[in-house]
Amino acid sequence: MVLARDIDPSASPLDYYSYELRRLREEAGLKQSQLGAIIFCTGSLIGMIENGRRVPTRDFSERVDAALGTGGHFSRLVGLVLRSVLPTWFQAYAEMEARATFISTFQAQVVYGLLQTEAYAKALLSVEYTGRVDEVVAARIDRQRILAREVPPVLLVVLDEALLHRNVGGREVMREQLAHLLTFTDRSWIQLQVLPFTAGEHAAMTGSFNLLRFDGDPDLFYTESYDSGRMTANPQVIRERSFGYARLQAAALSREESALLIARVMEERYGDKCERAKRAVA
Structure with missing residues (x-):
């Protein structure tokens, strides 16, 4: 039994x-x-959890609601809890992302957070959050709930080919992650493209960025550095980055070609054939 401690609910x-x-x-x-x-x-x-030493999950909250008959009380609270776990500088973006009706993203280093598997997210976040990785992983996965809405945001994704080859978490984690990406290729409201190495120089050489659009509110441009994020609604920035994103889409492979490339990398780099070849060489 965990000894109780005084909790200030505010x-x-x-x-x-x-x-x-x-x-x-x-x-x-x-x-x-x-x-x-x-x-x-x-x-x-x-x-x-009652002592504030463990962050609850959404599944835990739903089961508590059912057991105590609280009418969804904890299921509503857990969203606030998980969002508070996110880095302070990222919380404002997460709130805007949850409200957006149209999301465009270019990712140069890692798979976009909304499309990450839990294992991939854990491998990434364990580098910086060794003491509370389960908490930040739960917060990241909870962001993905917007894709399960009855009316989800339109999501346009351009991924640099390099991140398909970057081995995050090991062969099995990467195979699962790339297979997960392929599950989005038949969703009409998601467009997933890969910017191939053959594209050479391109319109986002300075790094990853996101564009958010809303019903009735100004568009937002978001980018981040090592430990901070920058968000702006400056019309000139939005205009320039929107044009840059269109150029990225034009340089990227089509949805069908992108899916074929992802599948090929998944099999050649992380598949069973690759493992058998390594054993044969050994």
């Missing part, structure tokens, strides 16, 4: 969630171990 979204979990569990007359048995987890996990 301190943060996580502290409010922790306070509410303990309050409503006790009102239901349940011990931590009893609630854990109902939702198929340990009582110690309940205790750690």
